[in-house]
Amino acid sequence: MRNRHLLKNDLIAYSFLLPNFLGFLIFTLVPIGFSFVLALMEWDGANEIKFVGWDNFLALPGDETFRISLVNTLYYVVGVVPLTLVCSLGLAVLLNGKLRGRNVFRSILFFPYVASLVAVAVIWNMIFHPTMGPVNFLLYSLGVQKLPGWSASVDWAMPTVILASIWKGTGYFMIIYLAALQGVPKYLYEAAEIDGANAWKKFRKITVPMLTPATFFVVMMLTINSFKVFDLIYVMTGGGPGRATNVLVYAIYNAAFIQFQFGYSSAIAIVLFVIVLAVTLVQFRMERKWVSYV
Amino acid sequence: MGQLRLNRRPGAILGKTLVYLFLILVAAGMILPFLWMVSASLKLEKDVFRYPFEWWPKVPIWKNYTEIWTKVPFLTFTFNTAKLTLIITVLQLFTSSFAAYAFAKLDFRGKNLLFLGYVSTIAIPWQVYMVPQFIMMRHLGLSDTHLALILLQAFSAFGVFLMRQFYVSVPDELVQAARVDGMNEYGIWAKIMVPLSKPPMATLTIFTFVFVWNDFMGPLIYINTQDLKTIQLGLRMFISQYSAEYALIMAASLVSLIPVFVVFFSLQRFFVEGVASTGIKN
Amino acid sequence: MKTFRPIPGALVLALVFSLVTAGTTAAADKTVLKMVVWDAANTAYLQPLIQAYQEKHPQVSVSIIDIPPNEYQDKLSIMLSGGEDADIISVKDIPGYAGMVNRKQLEPLMPLIKRDKVNLDAYSGVTNDITVNNELFALPFRSDIWILYYNKDLFDKAGVAYPTNDLTWDQYATMAQKVSSGFGTDRVYGSHYHTWRSTVELPTVQDGKHPIITTDYGFMKPYYDMVVKMQNDKTVMDFASLKVGNIHYSGVFYNNQVAMLPMGSWFISTVIAKHKTGEATMNWGIVKYPHPVGVKAGTTAGTITSMAVNKASKQKDAAWDFVKFFCGPEGAKILASVGNLPAIRDKDVMKILADRPGFPTDANSREALNTTTVRLELPMHEKVGIIERILNEEHELIMTGSVTVDQGLAEMTRRVKEALGQK
Numbered sequence: 001m002r003n004r005h006l007l008k009n010d011l012i013a014y015s016f017l018l019p020n021f022l023g024f025l026i027f028t029l030v031p032i033g034f035s036f037v038l039a040l041m042e043w044d045g046a047n048e049i050k051f052v053g054w055d056n057f058l059a060l061p062g063d064e065t066f067r068i069s070l071v072n073t074l075y076y077v078v079g080v081v082p083l084t085l086v087c088s089l090g091l092a093v094l095l096n097g098k099l100r101g102r103n104v105f106r107s108i109l110f111f112p113y114v115a116s117l118v119a120v121a122v123i124w125n126m127i128f129h130p131t132m133g134p135v136n137f138l139l140y141s142l143g144v145q146k147l148p149g150w151s152a153s154v155d156w157a158m159p160t161v162i163l164a165s166i167w168k169g170t171g172y173f174m175i176i177y178l179a180a181l182q183g184v185p186k187y188l189y190e191a192a193e194i195d196g197a198n199a200w201k202k203f204r205k206i207t208v209p210m211l212t213p214a215t216f217f218v219v220m221m222l223t224i225n226s227f228k229v230f231d232l233i234y235v236m237t238g239g240g241p242g243r244a245t246n247v248l249v250y251a252i253y254n255a256a257f258i259q260f261q262f263g264y265s266s267a268i269a270i271v272l273f274v275i276v277l278a279v280t281l282v283q284f285r286m287e288r289k290w291v292s293y294v
Numbered sequence: 295m296g297q298l299r300l301n302r303r304p305g306a307i308l309g310k311t312l313v314y315l316f317l318i319l320v321a322a323g324m325i326l327p328f329l330w331m332v333s334a335s336l337k338l339e340k341d342v343f344r345y346p347f348e349w350w351p352k353v354p355i356w357k358n359y360t361e362i363w364t365k366v367p368f369l370t371f372t373f374n375t376a377k378l379t380l381i382i383t384v385l386q387l388f389t390s391s392f393a394a395y396a397f398a399k400l401d402f403r404g405k406n407l408l409f410l411g412y413v414s415t416i417a418i419p420w421q422v423y424m425v426p427q428f429i430m431m432r433h434l435g436l437s438d439t440h441l442a443l444i445l446l447q448a449f450s451a452f453g454v455f456l457m458r459q460f461y462v463s464v465p466d467e468l469v470q471a472a473r474v475d476g477m478n479e480y481g482i483w484a485k486i487m488v489p490l491s492k493p494p495m496a497t498l499t500i501f502t503f504v505f506v507w508n509d510f511m512g513p514l515i516y517i518n519t520q521d522l523k524t525i526q527l528g529l530r531m532f533i534s535q536y537s538a539e540y541a542l543i544m545a546a547s548l549v550s551l552i553p554v555f556v557v558f559f560s561l562q563r564f565f566v567e568g569v570a571s572t573g574i575k576n
Numbered sequence: 577m578k579t580f581r582p583i584p585g586a587l588v589l590a591l592v593f594s595l596v597t598a599g600t601t602a603a604a605d606k607t608v609l610k611m612v613v614w615d616a617a618n619t620a621y622l623q624p625l626i627q628a629y630q631e632k633h634p635q636v637s638v639s640i641i642d643i644p645p646n647e648y649q650d651k652l653s654i655m656l657s658g659g660e661d662a663d664i665i666s667v668k669d670i671p672g673y674a675g676m677v678n679r680k681q682l683e684p685l686m687p688l689i690k691r692d693k694v695n696l697d698a699y700s701g702v703t704n705d706i707t708v709n710n711e712l713f714a715l716p717f718r719s720d721i722w723i724l725y726y727n728k729d730l731f732d733k734a735g736v737a738y739p740t741n742d743l744t745w746d747q748y749a750t751m752a753q754k755v756s757s758g759f760g761t762d763r764v765y766g767s768h769y770h771t772w773r774s775t776v777e778l779p780t781v782q783d784g785k786h787p788i789i790t791t792d793y794g795f796m797k798p799y800y801d802m803v804v805k806m807q808n809d810k811t812v813m814d815f816a817s818l819k820v821g822n823i824h825y826s827g828v829f830y831n832n833q834v835a836m837l838p839m840g841s842w843f844i845s846t847v848i849a850k851h852k853t854g855e856a857t858m859n860w861g862i863v864k865y866p867h868p869v870g871v872k873a874g875t876t877a878g879t880i881t882s883m884a885v886n887k888a889s890k891q892k893d894a895a896w897d898f899v900k901f902f903c904g905p906e907g908a909k910i911l912a913s914v915g916n917l918p919a920i921r922d923k924d925v926m927k928i929l930a931d932r933p934g935f936p937t938d939a940n941s942r943e944a945l946n947t948t949t950v951r952l953e954l955p956m957h958e959k960v961g962i963i964e965r966i967l968n969e970e971h972e973l974i975m976t977g978s979v980t981v982d983q984g985l986a987e988m989t990r991r992v993k994e995a996l997g998q999k
Contacts, residue, residue: 023449152816
């Protein structure tokens with residue numbers, strides 16, 4: 001009796017999943033599956049596919065450009081994720097209250113996300129221009145002797161790109177938080193105020209816990225997007241100078257479209273996938289512990 | 295804090311002013327690309343990147359804005375982009391919220407594994423599977439069609455993930471109460487979840503809209519016929535082998551951003567407190 | 577209570593609509609040749625050539641697939657992977673050519689060339705550079721060479737004699753320094769090096785002693801030293817500023833900021849066009865590319881653009897006929913009439929080029945396009961794609977001052993050796 005009931009529930013659940021899952025399965029999952037299998041093969045995109053076992057993976061540690069791009073990507077992720085999270089949450093909270101011109105502020109903050117990447121890169125490069133930009137001008141007048149070369153310097157290119165990314169992404173994640181904040185019941189704040197809580201305490205004890213599902217999403221998407229970064233870097237530095245901002249997706253793209261080694265390219269992608277999967281698992285476990293259901 | 299409650303104490307006025315100042319500073323920084331785009335769109339090509347930089351050109355070249363419509367079939371491209379964006383957004387909203395409900399409020403075998411699988415596929419850059427995907431679509435006879443793009447983008451794991459997170463914060467009691475009242479799951483979805491999910495729906499609409507509207511790689515790979523091309527492909531027509539006409543590109547980009555902002559503004563009302571009330575007073 | 581529900585009817589209608597408007601091909605009663613090109617809108621010779629061919633062959637019509645130039649090779653590769661059967665493929669550059677040849681996607685043309693007795697000598701030896709194992713997979717139709725552009729007004733102002741058709745690189749460097757003047761944003765720079773590595777590296781292969789794909793890059797030292805010195809002396813704008821500021825060589829030339837500009841012949845048409853619209857007003861001229869001591873004047877570097885037949889094409893004979901026309905003497909004349917340098921450069925063609933309205937009228941400029949030897953910028957090689965990437969990356973490091981010239985060249989040597997040693 002109980003089993004039949006469970007089966008019915010399962011079927012109902014699957015029926016909800018079906019429209020999305022079917023399309024997803026056929027048009028996305030199948031090609032992804034094929035690409036994963038490709039990691040064990042050698043294929044130039046045109047001729048026969050040869051089975052090579054683990055060769056692609058074994059070649060990875062010896063590939064200098066792969067090692068460099070992996071390190072760069074980790075550097076980028078660690079820089080972008082926490083800072084964007086803090087900025088977007090902070091701004092969402094500020095712009096959720098009764099503030100004059102709130103809608104205008106929100107739209108302006110949203111703008112870098114939709115702006116042409118070229119425009120974003122140009123503006124950023126202008127501000128951080130090594131000889132003619134306001135930032136270095138400011139640093140110079142403060143007495144700094146060795147001015148950073150920003151996106152034209154091997155040491156500063158990555159920080160420059162990280163900053164641009166934070167600037168660009170904050171508006172996007174702010175929207176998520178704004179939407180999530182609508183679901184935080186007002187009576188909780190009212191009750192806290194009666195108990196004498198100040199703004200910071202309300203934030204810590206009510207807002208942050210209530211936003212855990214949104215935070216899980218934001219951290220996940222930030223992490224994933226950071227590992228997948230390509231376009232912004234391509235427009236800002238082209239992966240350079242040299243290989244200073246060469247990231248994993250560059251390596252994947254290179255392998256597939258310059259060297260025509262699709263198997264190798266898939267192997268790199270699997271490394272990326274495994275890393276992100278690990279982060280996802282950790283996050284997921286933590287979510288089940290943290291997420292508060294009212 | 296979910297809301298800034300600032301009263302009229304002197305310390306509070308200082309606080310409020312600081313907040314405004316901070317926001318204005320941040321906004322000023324964020325609006326710079328927009329200002330540059332406007333400035334560039336009114337210049338001659340040779341002056342777009344010229345130093346010293348002129349924010350407002352001495353002689354604004356307004357005809358850039360008429361040239362974009364005549365130089366490339368921009369109207370056709372806009373129509374195509376609008377069509378694709380609308381269809382994909384609607385399909386995404388529907389299928390994502392449907393699936394998200396199951397992940398958030400129903401219990402079934404394989405739920406966690408399936409959800410994990412969904413989310414982790416987002417991690418895979420499209421560069422990895424875009425060739426096998428294209429080959430498959432071509433075998434299905436869908437190369438050089440709008441349908442291909444629709445099928446590829448209407449069923450995303452991202453939408454499911456986003457909606458699921460919001461649905462998770464809808465109190466279980468509401469759902470349980472409805473079940474006790476005899477409502478079936480489909481009814482619960484339609485009559486309870488959907489009305490409560492205006493903010494996330496609005497969010498997903500904005501994201502999907504912007505994504506499809508600005509999508510370049512999808513149309514690049516799948517569309518060959520000129521009449522089917524989209525705005526982003528149209529913008530590329532201002533880039534020739536040895537140079538690019540950034541003035542025209544910026545003018546066209548700004549024009550194409552108007553619908554995006556219209557959508558964003560009109561959905562703002564869903565981000566206002568109180569629309570989605572979830573309080574259960576005991 | 578309002579519910580947010582997509583209207584099923586509209587949905588279905590939308591789907592049906594999109595299916596109906598999906599691209600369809602018209603029924604063909606004549607032969608339709610599909611040609612893949614880039615940047616069709618800005619390619620002045622494309623339509624005239626197609627029309628000329630269609631007039632001669634009324635039963636053939638040519639339709640084009642237009643791809644954005646920066647994404648050309650990527651999209652083309654994907655199309656070909658998917659089994660694209662377009663008949664004629666434009667070959668944009670050597671890495672693209674090498675890739676398609678390696679993947680066996682182009683039809684071998686030697687048998688057809690021999691059968692139809694096509695004269696390869698007309699191409700001044702360029703076809704040798706793209707022959708692989710005695711087989712040719714494309715015919716060149718356009719060949720751009722590197723020349724030196726200069727701003728007559730700026731030379732007049734500085735009281736320096738114009739460049740001649742027989743300049744050595746040392747003379748060029750001295751001249752550039754002499755003609756530079758001014759400070760800050762008003763500075764006039766003697767010359768200009770666009771951010772492509774070719775601007776610095778091409779002189780290194782002019783003497784023909786070292787190919788650009790090799791196992792020791794020390795031979796590039798004198799030329800890198802020369803350009804780095806010019807950067808430090810502010811005779812040319814620095815690489816970092818150009819890259820960060822996205823500065824294009826055309827702008828600085830039109831704005832009278834640089835007196836000389838080593839650049840490809842494709843730029844001629846653009847300068848002429850900008851003069852017509854009034855955006856550029858300076859008096860300008862061209863001379864032959866400077867040369868190393870001991871190398872004949874008129875030796876320069878060049879690129880070729882070619883046309884190939886898709887191996888998967890179902891109309892190879894018809895496609896070949898079109899390719900022959902496009903790349904042959906008649907096609908060359910049409911190319912020349914719109915200001916492009918064809919691969920076939922006989923006297924007639926050269927006269928058409930020099931007689932174009934807007935082309936500089938001085939004798940030196942008319943002579944500038946005559947070459948003795950043209951060395952391909954990037955030779956055909958199996959691994960040319962990877963190696964070009966390595967050279968680009970190290971070039972950036974040298975030019976931004978992140979490494980010294982010696983360090984950069986050593987890295988180039990090490991990495992290219994490694995890439996060549998691999999499978």
